[in-house]
Amino acid sequence: MEVVGTCGKGTLSSGETSNKPSITSIYDDVVVGLEKDAEIIMMKLIRGTKERDVITIYGMPGLGKTTLAIKVYNNPYIVNYFDVKAWCAVSQAYNRRTLLVEIFKQATNNKIKIKEDDDVADMLRKVLIGNRYLIVLDDIWDVKAWEDLGICFPECECGSRVMVTTRIEEVTKHLQHHSDPYSLSFLTSEESWELLEKKVFRGESCPPDLLEAGLQVALHCKGLPLVVVLIAGIIAKTEREASLWLEVANDLSSLALGEQSMKVIQSSYDHLEDHLKPCLLYMGLFPEDHKIPVDHLLKLWMAEEFVLNAGTENMEEACRVCMSDLLNRSLIMVSGMRFYRDVQYCSLHDVVREFCLRKLTEDKYMQVAVPFNPYKHLHSTESRLCIYIHDDLVKQLDHSDYQLDKIPMLDFKETNSLEFIVHPKLNTWNNQYSNPLDLLVKLRFVRALHLMDVELPDSWATAIQSLTELRYLALCVKQFELKWISHLYNLQTLQVKSSEKLRLRAATLSEMTKLRHVKIDCFFMVWENNEQESSSTGMLEKMKSFGTCDIRLDNMNARFWWRFPNLEELGLSVKDVPEFPLFPIAEVHSHLYFLSLEFSLMELFNLVGWERYFVFPSNLRHLDLAGCFLTEEMVLNIARLKKLESLKLLVGFPFGRSESYCWDVTNVEFPALKYLGLFFVQIEEWKASEASFPVLEKLVISGCSDFKEIPPSFADIPTLRRIELTNCIDSLGVSAMNIRREIEENTGCDSLQVVIEK
Template identity: 90%
Template structure:
């Protein structure tokens, strides 16, 4: 791909003293200019010098090892900062701190040690008096909680002098809580070029890298994954090795084991120790996924639920409680966002290699055994009874196999504990050991596992017999040719069922109604036919726990209209419909008041020859996200969408290049809550809209629209519009986007709209 235009504002995208583990900044201190921080430093200095005259808090947050303290130190020592502020002070707060001790340290720096402090002096009041009327800069390095700021911040007087407090923290929520005028600043990873520049600088001390080491050096830098701490630690290792490419490549290939030396281990350990007990197994579990794996958040939440890291706290709250845990780990910068949905929810997350290696070491040290305290938001954190669990890993699998599943014969287990021992399965069972090409041989020995993901291997027809004994399953993902619900109907605790098949499946819904604990069902196969015979089950049978339901290639002509009534609390529904609507998809739309996400794919060609089908596409009124694929945008269909007054995102994938183009006129139509609009392969030749059509739109994405010539000029009047992205579109469409940007700048004086144009090579 080639970016042919990127416009908009610059975005880079108790009586003891602090027990900070070790001064990591010291490993950078021999360089005045730290590679990769120049732009960050300039942005922070602008906030310090050119911002509001009122006192402001400048927060820098990010995961351990990114160089937050180093960046703050670089800014703090800059000559322009030295000359600008009347008073400067720096103190390290950390997890354990004493407020008086910190205030004494700040007071001494603020007065250059000219005023002696007695034991009974009110240091807080003395500090306030020293700072009043002065332009001061106070740095609070490594704050872990809001309470620390509340204890210290009251001593820093307000005023119109342009004073600043600069804070570094690992926890995003702390940074956001401290926000006054300036937005918290998220420190990003180094680019591969910056990583190499820093590595070269550290190893060769100002000299250039010899040509014969260049390729190996680049490989070492690349494997550092943009974390400055790792770059510097590795530089210290290879500086002491002979300058041979083969040795450097060996370091690169074994980087994780090298990188977690004493320094970095302490950095991650301090964050881990500060976690609430219920978050520790959630984090360690993520390390079982492969290196650099983008973990789907939806799947991870369901796995956490299955393993009971979160207690069963009711129909409505299990998923929400898991997402609170996810948010807590993100806020502590221990896990990373690696993909966002277009409506701004986190879709994928991942672990940095250093954090993952720490977690794997932690599991090994604990012999893969843990006392797990499940999360219950309605009780005190420590009021829940803990569970003794062991993570199934390669060594245990081998010993299980050798001992014929007799736990008292397994050397690594203390037999006294086996009566209460529970198993936590690897999220991807078939990566445990290559010798288990047929995982069924192993599965039959794991009678008490709660989660089993076999989606990556097509199982033989004997799979159903093998899984008969796994009565505790809560999560089951299968790839099979044949499937019947009755084969798993005895799994009364099952919460999640994911199914993939290359065959046509006929499923009896009567069995489905018996599985009352099901929350998430996703069936991806050639075709699904539901047989719903009300004579075999009560017509009032409900699956009140069902939250999400999805099938690929489903036919509606064989489904009773009452089918959807059985899921009154459904929140997400994804269907690929293979027949033209002949009756309402939602006969009584009020039944699905909880439905917030709907994805529908229509049989496009059949719609051309059908009339009046739109009247069957009246959707539940509380929808917030709607995806429509291969659907004709007739006037009536557009009005059906516009009736959704809470709709925040709309994505339309409408056809093929061979379709005829048409005019899409929404001049007199309003989408009052729509923030995101995505148009993919739409055959619109002309688009008409007024400024009232999309009053709160924030982001417009257009992709592969070859007949599309112009974005409506009225988009320049949308005050909330912040981003337009064009992928593989006509040049004239890009020109119209830039015209809108230019008009917004002229009318408002603000460079608030970002325009991104991407062309396929």
């Protein structure tokens, strides 16, 4: 990657994003006290020996080792200096091949496919040799990890570097080459206060009456950034009174430094509302350093009924509020953002995850969830008794033939009311047992099954007949019929991956009145409808998201989507030319904010003219279109979406079969568009005025080999902050730099970042 421009300290503003409450800029990493450390590490990377060197950063958990490494790794100078860069999290439990594959993918920009029998280590050595490379191995626990991986990083005199973070000082001695290990220091009292103030007041200054108490709190954090951040999450939620803040400081003063992180997390945990506690502990069940998909996690929370308001139409909103609360308290971290500033992945700091696992162990894998059943017991004092199914409990369950009173860790007699919460990642089950269904058939109270990692045998439908409490079901199967699960009346989320053609009857779907999220990935899917069903089939008013990989719409009733009046997200890969508009009356879907449509390239030229009667729902915020012509009517249909914030166009052609593919939007305005992505769009010329994209923040262009120039009018867009170009011709990069230069000359600020990747 080559970064040819940088931005200042500005960030993209999130603004008002969608009908869906966004989890956006509520968690912005505030880096304090690492500037000097970053300079030292950078000097170690770019100066010194030409031989390969290992730069180690070590220190206790919570000091910011990974944060420092990220800060250096993403520095534009470092990005330019090294030919090849790759980052991987090693952690305590790791798989050598998996890590090497990840490094290889990053080193080759994922351009070379890896086969199952390939020698990845040898392939990686060949890619790295002769190049000046930077490899980051984050969170190494054992020398063996270096012995497994380090042999794949060739010795050469190119100035290559391997940067390692570890909490184990003994590891640094074995890794030391030319440079001395770098011990990360604690924050000074001034730096601790600076970080605390920024986290609590979000850019504002501390009121004078709280200053002394705030300084006392910062002082008692003993320079540990993680403690500062967690304490900030606590006091930000308390009343702004000096006496309350001093109580926090006094509590901190009694903690020994060795257990300080853990006890501060306990304090943060104690301050959580009851319904947030199981939400946090549940995340500890995911593997170490796992990037948890937020959409997936929220659906699991709903299935387990962890969240207040779980019985209302606002279940998703309630879950997003819980996620925001945990982010605000810095108990969970953002580990991936969508292009429109929404959190896509989250994760737990190692210390927080360790706390969660300790807490679950102390409770003998049992956790009281509140509310345990909001439909019946919202004001009840009875507890819902749950068991988290960890890998060792799985073995004991199987060994004891599910005689729960024979399992040593379960020292109680009343087992009939137990509700089982399945481990979110069933890796052990998949590897150890050929048929995980045998282990589940007796767990009558299971609410969530995620079995996408292994194709189940044909007996799957029979095996889950008794699991009537299921709210969440994700399956990978050869054959699937909706009638096989129609008895699961409580089902909220259905995800199916199938290698065969599926035929789904709308009438059967309508029986499952609590369905909220459906995603089907199959060879292709056909809806079997008839007029009698259309008149008798009811509305699925709870349906929020619907997506399918391949769908044929030719036999589908034009009024089908009217059954989903509250749909918010829709994604379709259409395998034929529809004979009717998808949204005959756009106002029916006033809640739809995200739409993704992909059309078959085989049918591309037959699509011309279809857009004439295509009307998008008016409240769309995010639109992805693939495989269609950008005719004047289609562009105007898009421009009519006054709330549209992001537009992604993939494999499109402007103005049909014209010899010269010119996309002219000079007289068209996209009033709310903040993100525009053009991927493999066959544009040769692009015309736009300064009024075409008045609030655009980010432009991404990839694989547009004939596209020569970004319109010069982009220099007049005051909100533009980033341009990303990938696999484009040089003249496009020149035009981007000209825009950056003009903005700097006109404003005196280098606010535009330009990133060019070959």
